[in-house]
Amino acid sequence: MSRPGFVLEVDDRTPPMIVHEGLGFRLESFPLGTRVVYPPESIPAVPDVDEAIQHALLNPLDSEPLPALLRPGMRLTIAFDDLSIPLPTMKAPDIRGRIIEAVLTMAAEAGVDDVKLIAANALHRRMTAAELKHIVGERVFRSFYPQGDLYNFDAEDRDELTHLGTTEKGEDIEISKRAAESDLLVYVNVNLVAMDGGHKSVGIGLASYKSLRHHHNAKTMVHSRSFMDHKHSEMHHSAWRMGRIIKDTVKVFQIETTLNNDVFPSSFSFLQKREWEWSVKDQASMLGVRRGLSVAPPKLKHKMFHDMRSVYGLTGVNAGEVEAVHEKTLEKVHAQHSVEVNGQSDVLVMGVPYLGPYNVNSSMNPILAACMGLGYYFNSYRGQPVVRKGGAVILYHPLDEGFNQLHHPSYVDFYEEVLAESTDPAVVGEKYEQQFAQDPWYIHLYRTSHAYHGVHPFYMWYWIAHALDHVDEVIWVGGNRKAAARMGFRAATTLQDALEMASGTVGTSPSITYLHNPPHLLADVR
Amino acid sequence: MSSFISGGVSDLKRTARGWRWGRRSLVPRSAEPYLLPAQQTVFPSDWSRKRPAMAVREVVQKAGLEPLFRSQVRTKVEGLDVLDRIEGPVIFAANHASHLDTPLILLSLPDEWRRKTGVAAAADYFFDTWWRAVGSSLFFNTFPIDRRGGSMATTPGEVLADGWSLVIFPEGTRSKDGWMGNFRMGAAFLAHEHGVPVVPVAHRGTFAAMPRGQGWPSPGRRQLTIRFGEPLRPREGESVREFAPRIKHAVATLLDEDRSTWWEARRRAATGATPDPGGPDVAQWRRVWEQSQSPAAEGPARRLRAWGRR
Numbered sequence: 001m002s003r004p005g006f007v008l009e010v011d012d013r014t015p016p017m018i019v020h021e022g023l024g025f026r027l028e029s030f031p032l033g034t035r036v037v038y039p040p041e042s043i044p045a046v047p048d049v050d051e052a053i054q055h056a057l058l059n060p061l062d063s064e065p066l067p068a069l070l071r072p073g074m075r076l077t078i079a080f081d082d083l084s085i086p087l088p089t090m091k092a093p094d095i096r097g098r099i100i101e102a103v104l105t106m107a108a109e110a111g112v113d114d115v116k117l118i119a120a121n122a123l124h125r126r127m128t129a130a131e132l133k134h135i136v137g138e139r140v141f142r143s144f145y146p147q148g149d150l151y152n153f154d155a156e157d158r159d160e161l162t163h164l165g166t167t168e169k170g171e172d173i174e175i176s177k178r179a180a181e182s183d184l185l186v187y188v189n190v191n192l193v194a195m196d197g198g199h200k201s202v203g204i205g206l207a208s209y210k211s212l213r214h215h216h217n218a219k220t221m222v223h224s225r226s227f228m229d230h231k232h233s234e235m236h237h238s239a240w241r242m243g244r245i246i247k248d249t250v251k252v253f254q255i256e257t258t259l260n261n262d263v264f265p266s267s268f269s270f271l272q273k274r275e276w277e278w279s280v281k282d283q284a285s286m287l288g289v290r291r292g293l294s295v296a297p298p299k300l301k302h303k304m305f306h307d308m309r310s311v312y313g314l315t316g317v318n319a320g321e322v323e324a325v326h327e328k329t330l331e332k333v334h335a336q337h338s339v340e341v342n343g344q345s346d347v348l349v350m351g352v353p354y355l356g357p358y359n360v361n362s363s364m365n366p367i368l369a370a371c372m373g374l375g376y377y378f379n380s381y382r383g384q385p386v387v388r389k390g391g392a393v394i395l396y397h398p399l400d401e402g403f404n405q406l407h408h409p410s411y412v413d414f415y416e417e418v419l420a421e422s423t424d425p426a427v428v429g430e431k432y433e434q435q436f437a438q439d440p441w442y443i444h445l446y447r448t449s450h451a452y453h454g455v456h457p458f459y460m461w462y463w464i465a466h467a468l469d470h471v472d473e474v475i476w477v478g479g480n481r482k483a484a485a486r487m488g489f490r491a492a493t494t495l496q497d498a499l500e501m502a503s504g505t506v507g508t509s510p511s512i513t514y515l516h517n518p519p520h521l522l523a524d525v526r
Numbered sequence: 527m528s529s530f531i532s533g534g535v536s537d538l539k540r541t542a543r544g545w546r547w548g549r550r551s552l553v554p555r556s557a558e559p560y561l562l563p564a565q566q567t568v569f570p571s572d573w574s575r576k577r578p579a580m581a582v583r584e585v586v587q588k589a590g591l592e593p594l595f596r597s598q599v600r601t602k603v604e605g606l607d608v609l610d611r612i613e614g615p616v617i618f619a620a621n622h623a624s625h626l627d628t629p630l631i632l633l634s635l636p637d638e639w640r641r642k643t644g645v646a647a648a649a650d651y652f653f654d655t656w657w658r659a660v661g662s663s664l665f666f667n668t669f670p671i672d673r674r675g676g677s678m679a680t681t682p683g684e685v686l687a688d689g690w691s692l693v694i695f696p697e698g699t700r701s702k703d704g705w706m707g708n709f710r711m712g713a714a715f716l717a718h719e720h721g722v723p724v725v726p727v728a729h730r731g732t733f734a735a736m737p738r739g740q741g742w743p744s745p746g747r748r749q750l751t752i753r754f755g756e757p758l759r760p761r762e763g764e765s766v767r768e769f770a771p772r773i774k775h776a777v778a779t780l781l782d783e784d785r786s787t788w789w790e791a792r793r794r795a796a797t798g799a800t801p802d803p804g805g806p807d808v809a810q811w812r813r814v815w816e817q818s819q820s821p822a823a824e825g826p827a828r829r830l831r832a833w834g835r836r
Contacts, residue, residue: 276554294533
């Protein structure tokens with residue numbers, strides 16, 4: 001029986017708490033009365049994954065069973081989420097590979113010859129062969145990759161895009177031509193958090209810049225409250241409008257999966273537990289890891305964390321019509337992540353871990369750290385933000401990892417040139433987005449190397465637009481001062497210093513809430 | 527290198543303080559409703575009543591526990607003569623106000639009785655880890671009982687059948703304010719079932735010397751008093767339900783006797799005027815206040831000195 005998430009109130013009995021900060025973590029003693037939001041424990045996994053997959057494919061929601069949709073001579077496209085989810089990467093075999101195998105087994109039985117597998121990476125970087133192989137599994141990789149039938153989506157290949165029209169609000173819908181012209185598009189997703197899935201899968205994962213710019217902008221993001229709640233997210237409303245038109249053009253068979261919160265492997269199991277329940281072994285592991293990290297060179301630290309593979313349990317798999325499936329999916333996601341929180345606080349504290357969606361096998365540069373803290377974690381709410389309007393956010397991250405030149409070349413220029421001029425998401429978008437989006441060198445790197453698209457750092461900055469609009473103060477504990485200043489923030493050495501600095505905004509005895517994630521949580525703020 | 531060591535020491539100190547090394551860990555109050563049910567890991571204690579363990583215990587108690595105990599508190603023992611008139615095994619039923627109660631009772635008993643007396647201790651508290659189980663068995667003759675009524679590897683009946691006497695605290699837990707609580711049926715039931723007498727035991731001063739939450743006796747060698755009463759046996763046809771209150775009354779009378787004199791206590795008992803051992807119905811602070819006063823010592827406190835002063 002897994003225990004629900006809850007809100008702890010720090011008292012004299014509370015031991016120090018783990019706060020993640022990049023490639024490490026610290027023990028923090030919060031002021032008495034601080035609220036600490038703990039995610040629910042892992043909910044039970046399905047007993048038999050293969051049986052659950054078969055059941056979903058044969059008993060889909062608002063759709064015929066998958067075998068009935070397959071016939072000889074048809075064009076079948078299987079699209080799947082890229083390596084940005086789940087986080088951390090799942091221990092092999094990846095659930096997407098297992099589902100794709102089941103789908104392909106049915107397709108083979110039905111005599112389908114024309115099959116293509118497309119990684120729905122939109123403007124994310126192309127995955128390497130090894131990364132693709134990890135997701136789809138060796139058998140699928142061997143059967144499709146050498147012939148070029150398993151590939152990354154290329155949002156800049158004009159010949160391979162098709163314009164399906166515009167929504168009633170004038171939003172362009174331009175997606176993968178192969179997907180749009182298929183007789184059946186099967187989408188295999190991992191719904192790690194509430195913002196994933198639904199019409200966002202095809203409508204965003206297989207879309208080009210021309211389509212994405214309608215919802216990936218500062219104005220939309222400020223009105224996505226939050227983007228973890230699709231019914232109150234402007235970004236999702238736009239994706240839903242597009243998805244409904246896509247649905248009229250191509251038959252989409254959506255397969256969504258949900259995972260439990262078994263994020264950390266056994267060697268880091270103390271990070272998964274509530275601190276006061278740590279055994280002597282957990283305390284010894286924590287002390288050992290802390291000592292190891294204190295002497296490990298950066299490369300080794302990076303390897304220690306990035307080699308971590310999660311042993312997620314599958315909590316559900318649903319297939320069929322996109323919206324019906326997504327409703328079921330969200331029930332499971334909320335069961336795993338949702339924690340009821342009463343009221344807002346003056347200060348929100350969050351520890352930014354080593355990993356976000358855009359630095360898998362890469363480095364967490366300052367822009368990505370900001371996106372992770374002020375984008376993803378800040379937006380991990382339903383109802384209203386955990387921090388009040390005009391409050392302060394305190395984040396933990398050293399902001400010192402630097403930029404990965406292979407993966408994030410445009411980030412360097414964005415950081416050095418654009419942020420030097422303005423840190424206002426609306427202003428930088430207005431002035432520089434087109435230039436970065438159309439830069440031929442960035443497009444070349446995106447298409448032929450493993451670089452994120454030139455416009456991607458702008459999206460990271462739009463991601464934090466809602467937080468910047470909502471709070472008056474952002475302070476990074478342990479953060480590099482120059483990096484924080486470049487992004488328009490301030491840095492402090494300790495939590496006490498940060499609270500002192502924030503006192504001008506929130507007073508000397510503010511109410512404080514700390515979001516104790518990872519594992520993932522979704523604060524349901526009443 | 528120095529930062530590695532100083533960082534390690536600082537982490538170690540922080541962890542030792544935060545997770546209360548050497549003491550029982552605490553759960554934040556707001557997390558109490560979300561605690562996992564206690565694990566039922568109970569370590570066996572049969573070995574502790576075998577000869578090798580008894581030999582080790584003799585050394586531990588005589589060379590370690592007793593000198594330490596006497597260095598921290600002063601004791602006054604009365605009524606041991608009752609043990610001359612009976613043969614074991616018996617059940618010692620005592621009030622319970624402190625962790626000092628067990629060593630006080632054990633170290634007050636004559637050696638031949640002490641060696642073969644087991645103390646019923648809460649399994650969930652004293653037997654949840656191996657080192658706590660071994661430590662409490664060796665120092666304090668304990669064996670586990672389940673406070674919630676579950677069954678254990680060793681039952682108190684088996685301990686009695688081995689010819690060992692038992693110390694039972696019928697309240698089931700330490701008093702929160704030093705006054706006596708309700709008695710459970712366990713002691714009466716065992717006496718009834720196994721035909722052994724119950725020796726009521728009353729002591730005072732342990733709450734004042736080391737109440738709940740305190741890990742060591744207060745300084746100043748506080749006075750403790752302990753009084754053993756006449757053995758009680760179930761009467762012909764007397765049920766457990768009727769016998770249990772008699773045990774409680776006997777302990778209450780002993781407490782009264784300890785406060786006043788044997789004669790006054792007897793007269794009050796005869797007229798049913800024995801003071802309620804549960805204490806007066808007054809504000810909580812006054813109850814605690816009264817109990818936090820050690821019993822009066824007879825004569826000036828004798829200080830332990832290696833060499834007397836001229």
